[in-house]
Amino acid sequence: MxxxxxxxxxxxxxxxxxxxxxxxxxxxxxxxxxxxxxxxxxxxxxxxxxxxxxxxxxxxxxxxRVRMPFEELVAETGASHASPLETVRLGFQQSLLRLEQPRYRRVLAILIHRCEFFGDIDPCAIQTEMAGECLDALGGYFADAHRLGLLKEGLDPEIATRLVQAILSGLFHDWLRDPDAYSIYERGMVLVDAQLSLIGRDQAKAA
Amino acid sequence: MxxxxxxxxxxxxxxxxxxxxxxxxxxxxxxxxxxxxxxxxxxxxxxxxxxxxxxxxxxxxxxxRVRMPFEELVAETGASHASPLETVRLGFQQSLLRLEQPRYRRVLAILIHRCEFFGDIDPCAIQTEMAGECLDALGGYFADAHRLGLLKEGLDPEIATRLVQAILSGLFHDWLRDPDAYSIYERGMVLVDAQLSLIGRDQAKAA
DNA sequence: ACATATCCATACATACATGAATGTAAAAGG
DNA sequence: CCTTTTACATTCATGTATGTATGGATATGT
Known part of the structure; x- marks a missing residue:
């Protein structure tokens, strides 16, 4: 050749x-x-x-080819001066939209379900890194929300962070086992909205 | 020999x-x-x-050697006549205690993070089966809770089910990436209690 | 007590996958 | 226009995993 x-x-x-x-x-x-x-x-x-x-x-x-830091996704939404909770919602939304693109879906399915460590690659560490970025970002927004008095009284912002992070992570893993079963975007938004509604002060419903 | x-x-x-x-x-x-x-x-x-x-x-x-259907775990707690939400809490607790046993921890870490499909084994399908059992059980308890008026008004029991299931799943996956980082039992119970408190009617705090 | 089935070790044939070495024709560069 | 890289294809040597076949010693059943 x-x-x-x-x-x-x-x-x-x-x-x-x-x-x-x-x-x-x-x-x-x-x-x-x-x-x-x-x-x-x-x-x-x-x-x-x-x-x-x-x-x-x-x-x-x-x-x-498929890196997607949470902060960059938030930036793409142009939600620079929205409320922290609304920013979280937009970041979540942007993440889910990405996941529905075939390339992201395939590569992440490979990373999560179709490889073990080999050579100097440790998929687990990569996942931890991605999750850590996401957790840090969420933590910042919920800390802001707490300072602004947007969270339900008596709710530790750190707990709120971990709840939302766990929901995102759980949703992601469950969906990835069978991505054709449902739209992660639609189901995900229902869950975030519900959770944000539960977490927020009573007058502040998910929006 | x-x-x-x-x-x-x-x-x-x-x-x-x-x-x-x-x-x-x-x-x-x-x-x-x-x-x-x-x-x-x-x-x-x-x-x-x-x-x-x-x-x-x-x-x-x-x-x-390590199968653990959610319903059996619930049965072990002897919570036969507790309220649905308390039953969920006990099942959750029992699950987390199991996960801290070395054998369960090792085998589940293998299933989730250290194998891809091979031969006629599809770890993904096994995970789906396990998650499905758990989801069905949770769904039943939350349906009961809804009928008994134990859920926050306006909260769809199916949404509540999926939220709690996602939290359990997310917690599980995050912890399994680095089981020595923290106790899934302690952190998990904090999260369930917080979520059950958010989900329940106001007078009915997590217990 | 005898025959047989059991439990495991050893040896071998087969099949790939890797990585390096080598070949080669055309594009870049001067 | 000539030389040197570049961008691959081809070939080969090596290592390693699998499955099976076979052997041997002893529990076990009768």
């Missing part, structure tokens, strides 16, 4: 990552060989070893 | 399952060979293939 132009080379790199997503999703990470990925992209292992050091490196590159 | 007595044979079977738990937990299911498990138990693959058909069969046997 002949040498490709830089643009073409980048295209084959992306093709390999696309193929990795599909084959990893279908067969699990451990059970798929680099040969399978290469052939699924219409290439050979030579291409894989050219663009990536090994399987772990390929995996990392695949993950790098 | 010579033939062993029936009791001895059963002991080596248990030893193999114990070894499987430890090695699976340390290295992940896909990355551990049957040879590793056998040697960790001071045996050889011959013993493994005698007691189990293959890796999937061994895995299934390991799981069978």
């Amino acid at each position: 002949a040498r490709r132009t830089k643009a073409e080379a980048e295209a084959t790199r992306e093709a390999l990552l696309d193929a990795a997503e599909e084959v990893f999703f279908d067969n699990g990470v451990a059970r798929t060989s680099l040969e399978q990925i290469a052939r699924h992209a219409g290439l050979t292992r030579g291409a894989v070893y050219w663009h990536f050091k090994n399987k772990a490196d390929l995996f990392r590159a695949m993950l790098d | 010579a033939r062993r007595t029936k009791a001895e044979a059963e002991a080596t079977r248990e030893a193999l399952l114990d070894a499987a738990e430890e090695v699976f937990f340390d290295n992940g299911v896909a990355r551990t060979s049957l040879e590793q498990i056998a040697r960790h138990a001071g045996l050889t693959r011959g013993a493994v293939y005698w007691h189990f058909k293959n890796k999937a069969d061994l895995f299934r046997a390991m799981l069978d």
Whole structure:
């Protein structure tokens, strides 16, 4: 095979990552060989070893295409001067919308349900990192809400944070086991709205 | 090696399952060979293939030692004539106590974080089954609570069910990523009590 | 006491997956 | 226009896991 132009080379790199997503999703990470990925992209292992050091490196590159820090999602909504609780709601909403995009759905399903640690990759640590970011962000908003007197009296803002974080996490894991069963966006928004309504001061219903 | 007595044979079977738990937990299911498990138990693959058909069969046997249906946990508490909300609390409590036992912790950590599907095993389906049992049970209790007027007015019992189920699931997954970081029993009970307090009618605080 | 089934170790055949080495044709660069 | 990289394909050596076949010693049933 002949040498490709830089643009073409980048295209084959992306093709390999696309193929990795599909084959990893279908067969699990451990059970798929680099040969399978290469052939699924219409290439050979030579291409894989050219663009990536090994399987772990390929995996990392695949993950790098779908990072989504909670704070960035909030920023995208342009909710800079909304109330803390409304900001949480918008961040939640934006997160759920992302999750319904096929790429995010596939890659996260791979990370959660279709790989164990291998090489120097520890999916568990990656999950912990993502969850930690989210928890910190939520904690900040609920602390603000507490200072502004927006939370139900007697409710520790830290408890509120952990409740909402657990709900998001639980919803996420349950949905990811069978993403076609229902829309995580619709069901998720119902749950957040209900929880925010329970958490907020009585006059302040979820909005 | 010579033939062993029936009791001895059963002991080596248990030893193999114990070894499987430890090695699976340390290295992940896909990355551990049957040879590793056998040697960790001071045996050889011959013993493994005698007691189990293959890796999937061994895995299934390991799981069978730690089944814990939510309803059975509730029954253990002897909460037969308590209020639905109190019953949920007791079931929750019993579940969390179980999770702090090393064997349950290890095996569930393996199921959730250290295996992908292989052979005819689909960990995802097993998780779905377990979650489904729990959800059904919770749904029943909250329906009862609603009929008895124990829920906050205007709160759909199905929403309440899903909120509590998501909290349990989220808590479980977060804790399992790093079980030594905190006690799931203590933190979990704080969260359930807080949520039950939010969900219940005002005069009926979490107890 | 005898035959047999049991419990496990050992040996072997097969099958992949990896990574490195090598080949190669075209694009970049001067 | 010539050289040097680049972007892959191909080949090979090695390691490792699996499943099965076989052997051997002893419990166990009768």
